[in-house]
Amino acid sequence: MIRIRFQAAVAAAGLLLASAALTQEPAPRPVATITQLMQAMIIPASNALFNVPRQVPGDDAGWDAVRNQAVILAESGNLLMVGDRAGDSGVWMETSRALTDAGEAALAAALARDVDAITSVGDQIIDACERCHEKHWIR
Numbered sequence: 001m002i003r004i005r006f007q008a009a010v011a012a013a014g015l016l017l018a019s020a021a022l023t024q025e026p027a028p029r030p031v032a033t034i035t036q037l038m039q040a041m042i043i044p045a046s047n048a049l050f051n052v053p054r055q056v057p058g059d060d061a062g063w064d065a066v067r068n069q070a071v072i073l074a075e076s077g078n079l080l081m082v083g084d085r086a087g088d089s090g091v092w093m094e095t096s097r098a099l100t101d102a103g104e105a106a107l108a109a110a111l112a113r114d115v116d117a118i119t120s121v122g123d124q125i126i127d128a129c130e131r132c133h134e135k136h137w138i139r
């Protein structure tokens, strides 16, 4: 009798665990290394924005491309904050957020086709890169 109750309890606990696992939402799952994020997204996107004052887009397609690079840069700041990528809760999170803020400002400037605004956002971007690298890029 006791044994049957025990088995029933184990079965019930198993069911509970299984349903807990089933109802768990999928979470972000970081794939790339930090270097890969730099190479695939952050370096090309920031270069494209730095280049705007020297090579001002002359048509819609050119501005669309600048807008897309601003989107990539803004969202890459969020990716730097995901999972165990965060190097610490201080400078790492602050400069990742600064990258997202700068990317958002670049996006607004790209939508307004405002070259002066993109030029000054460039300084904001470089500041975020440098402040993180100073602490976290051990060379």
Ligand code: HEC
Binding pocket: 034, 035, 038, 039, 042, 043, 046, 080, 091, 092, 093, 095, 096, 099, 125, 126, 128, 129, 130, 132, 133, 136, 137, 138
């Ligand atoms: C939140 C921190 C952080 C921010 C912000 C950041 N980086 Fe990095 N970056 C790193 C780290 C950490 C490494 C070194 C990764 C390693 O060696 O494992 C790195 C590496 C690099 C590298 C070397 C890549 C290679 O091929 O080895 C370049 C170039 C670079 N970053 C450019 C940038 C630029 C440009 C920006 C801004 C637009 C930027 N980074 C913003 C953390 C950051």
